[in-house]
Amino acid sequence: MTETRLRFPPSPTGYLHIGGARTALYNWLYARQTGGKLILRIEDTDTGRSSLESIQGIIEGLEWLGIDFDEGPYFQTDFEAEHIAAAQKLLNQGAAYKCFCTKEELDAKREAALAAKKPLGYDRTCRNLSADEVAEKEAAGLPSVIRFKVPERTGTLGYDDRILGRIDTNYSEIDDFVIVRSNGKPLYLLCNVVDDIRDRITHIIRGQDHMTNTLKQILLYEALRAPLPVFAHMPLTLDTKKAKISKRSHGEIVAVQFYRDCGFLPWAFNNFLALLGWSAGNDQEFYSKEELIREFSLERINKSSAIFNFQKNDPKFFTDPKAIFINEHYLRTMDIGELGKMVKKELESAGLWKDAYDTDQKEWYLSTLDLIRDRFHTLKDFTSLGRAYFADDFEIDPKPLAKNVLKYEELQQWLPQLADRYEKLAEFSLEETERVARELAEELAIKPGVIINAMRTVVTGQLAGPSMFDIIITIGREKIVRRLRDVGKLFGQE
RNA sequence: GUCCCCAUCGUCUAGUCAGGUCCAGGACAUCGGCCUUUCACGCCGACAACACCGGUUCAAAUCCGGUUGGGGACGCCA
Numbered sequence: 001m002t003e004t005r006l007r008f009p010p011s012p013t014g015y016l017h018i019g020g021a022r023t024a025l026y027n028w029l030y031a032r033q034t035g036g037k038l039i040l041r042i043e044d045t046d047t048g049r050s051s052l053e054s055i056q057g058i059i060e061g062l063e064w065l066g067i068d069f070d071e072g073p074y075f076q077t078d079f080e081a082e083h084i085a086a087a088q089k090l091l092n093q094g095a096a097y098k099c100f101c102t103k104e105e106l107d108a109k110r111e112a113a114l115a116a117k118k119p120l121g122y123d124r125t126c127r128n129l130s131a132d133e134v135a136e137k138e139a140a141g142l143p144s145v146i147r148f149k150v151p152e153r154t155g156t157l158g159y160d161d162r163i164l165g166r167i168d169t170n171y172s173e174i175d176d177f178v179i180v181r182s183n184g185k186p187l188y189l190l191c192n193v194v195d196d197i198r199d200r201i202t203h204i205i206r207g208q209d210h211m212t213n214t215l216k217q218i219l220l221y222e223a224l225r226a227p228l229p230v231f232a233h234m235p236l237t238l239d240t241k242k243a244k245i246s247k248r249s250h251g252e253i254v255a256v257q258f259y260r261d262c263g264f265l266p267w268a269f270n271n272f273l274a275l276l277g278w279s280a281g282n283d284q285e286f287y288s289k290e291e292l293i294r295e296f297s298l299e300r301i302n303k304s305s306a307i308f309n310f311q312k313n314d315p316k317f318f319t320d321p322k323a324i325f326i327n328e329h330y331l332r333t334m335d336i337g338e339l340g341k342m343v344k345k346e347l348e349s350a351g352l353w354k355d356a357y358d359t360d361q362k363e364w365y366l367s368t369l370d371l372i373r374d375r376f377h378t379l380k381d382f383t384s385l386g387r388a389y390f391a392d393d394f395e396i397d398p399k400p401l402a403k404n405v406l407k408y409e410e411l412q413q414w415l416p417q418l419a420d421r422y423e424k425l426a427e428f429s430l431e432e433t434e435r436v437a438r439e440l441a442e443e444l445a446i447k448p449g450v451i452i453n454a455m456r457t458v459v460t461g462q463l464a465g466p467s468m469f470d471i472i473i474t475i476g477r478e479k480i481v482r483r484l485r486d487v488g489k490l491f492g493q494e
Numbered sequence: 495g496u497c498c499c500c501a502u503c504g505u506c507u508a509g510u511c512a513g514g515u516c517c518a519g520g521a522c523a524u525c526g527g528c529c530u531u532u533c534a535c536g537c538c539g540a541c542a543a544c545a546c547c548g549g550u551u552c553a554a555a556u557c558c559g560g561u562u563g564g565g566g567a568c569g570c571c572a
Binding site for chain 1 (some may be wrong): 507511524530564565570
C-alpha cells in the first residue's frame with residue numbers, strides 16, 4: 001500500500017478557530033495512524049485578505065495543540081506558475097473557455113434569479129463562443145476569466161465518501177466555474193487540486209461545506225488526468241443557535257488561542273475536539289495521544305453536525321462545560337512533573353516563579369501543586385486562586401471574608417492566640433497543628449469550624465481549599481503565624 | 495428558489511449497516527443525598543431523548559416512503 005498523504009490547508013484570513021483545529025486534528029490523527037504524512041499548506045491566493053499575522057497565529061495554534069506536520073508550510077502563491085499552466089492546459093484541450101461576462105452582468109443575473117426564485121448558476125453565455133468571437137472580444141480589449149467547461153453528460157457524477165457514503169449528483173447541477181480571474185490570478189478550486197496532485201495527497205478530510213467543491217474538483221482531477229484521492233467530509237461545528245461557527249461572528253470564544261490563554265491543557269483540548277463529532281463506539285472519553293491515534297477512524301465520524309455548546313458570562317463555565325470538565329480531569333490526573341512545567345510558565349508570567357522550585361524546593365513545589373490542583377479548572381487558577389501558596393500579596397475573597405472572618409469580632413484575639421501556640425509548638429506537624437486548633441476551640445467553647453474556616457480564609461484568601469492542616473504544613477510555620485497575627489488588618493485596623 | 499447533507503436526553507454521544515437482548519445505555523450540565531473543618535473530588539440517586547406520519551414485519555430507534563425541522567452550497571473567497 002502506498003503511503004497516505006494528508007494536508008491541512010488553511011487560508012490565512014484570521015486566527016485558527018476550533019472548526020479548523022478539529023479538521024487539522026482529524027487529518028493529523030489519520031496520518032499518524034496510517035504512518036503517513038501531514039502537509040501544511042497555506043492557501044494565500046486571496047492576497048487581499050491574507051495576512052502574515054494570521055499565518056503566524058495559525059502555526060502557533062497548531063504548535064500549541066501539538067499537531068505537527070511533516071512537510072511545509074508550503075505557500076500556495078509560490079506555485080502560481082503551475083496553476084496558470086494547468087489552466088492553460090485545460091484551455092488548450094477544450095476543457096475550459098474564456099468568459100467575457102462582467103462581474104456586474106453576473107451580479108445582475110444572480111439577483112434577478114434570486115428574485116424570480118430560479119436557480120442561481122451561470123447561464124453559460126460564453127461557453128460556445130467561436131474562436132473568431134473570442135479573438136474579436138480580445139482585440140477590443142475586453143477582460144475575461146477562464147471557466148471550466150463541465151462535460152456535457154447525462155446521469156450523475158459521484159464518489160464514495162468515507163464518512164457520508166455514496167454521494168451522487170446530476171451533471172446538470174454543476175456550474176461552469178471560474179478557475180482564473182480576469183487579472184490572470186488562479187482561483188481556489190484549481191489551485192487546490194493542482195497542489196493536491198503535486199503533493200500526492202491521498203486523503204482529503206475537510207468540512208461538509210466543501211461538498212459542492214468536491215464535485216467540481218473531481219472533474220478537474222479527471223481533466224488533469226490525475227488519480228482521485230479519497231474524500232471524507234466532516235460534519236460542521238455549529239454554535240448554540242445551530243449556525244456555522246465563524247471567526248467573524250463568534251470572536252475569541254472560538255479561537256484556539258483563547259483556550260491557550262485561558263489555561264487549557266493542549267491535549268485536553270484535543271481530546272475534547274476529537275469527541276466533538278467522533279466516538280469509538282464505546283463510553284471511553286479520555287484518550288492518551290497514543291490511544292486516540294490507534295482508535296480513531298474515519299468511518300466512526302458522525303454524519304450530523306455537532307454543537308459547540310459554549311456559554312458566556314459564567315465564571316466557571318466560560319465555554320463548553322464538557323471542555324472544562326475534560327480539562328479538569330487532565331489537570332488532576334496528569335503527571336505532576338509535566339504539570340509542574342506548565343505551571344512554571346504561569347508563575348513566571350505572573351512574576352511568582354522562584355528558581356528554587358526547580359532545585360532545592362522542587363519537592364515542595366510539586367507536592368504543593370498536587371495538593372491544590374484538585375479544585376482547579378485551568379492553569380490560570382494556580383496564579384489566581386492559588387496565589388497565596390506562592391506569594392504574600394494575595395487578595396482575600398470578600399465572600400468568605402464576610403462569612404468566615406468579619407462575622408466573628410473575637411477572631412482578632414483568637415487567631416493571634418493560635419499563632420502564639422503554633423510558634424511555640426515543638427513539632428509543627430499535621431497532627432499537632434490540628435490538635436492545637438481543636439484544643440483552642442474547646443477552650444473558647446466554639447466549634448472548631450469557626451477557627452478552621454477563618455484560618456483558611458486568612459491564610460489562603462479563599463472560601464474553599466484543601467484540608468486546612470495540609471495547607472498549614474505546605475505554607476509553613478513562619479507565614480502561617482504571620483498571616484494569623486495580621487487578621488486585625490482585615491477588620492480595618494492597623 | 496435550486497441542489498446536497500443531516501435528524502436519539504439541554505449538550506456530546508452509544509445503539510442504526512447485519513430489526514427482537516432498548517418502555518433506549520454512558521458522559522457533561524442541572525437538582526437531591528452521602529462523605530467532610532470548607533470546597534472540590536469520589537460515591538449514590540433524580541430529571542431528561544428515538545422529530546412527525548404512513549408502510550414492511552410476528553416484531554422497528556433500527557428497513558422503506560413522505561412530511562417537518564436543521565445545516566451547508568449556489569463568489570472573478572478559501
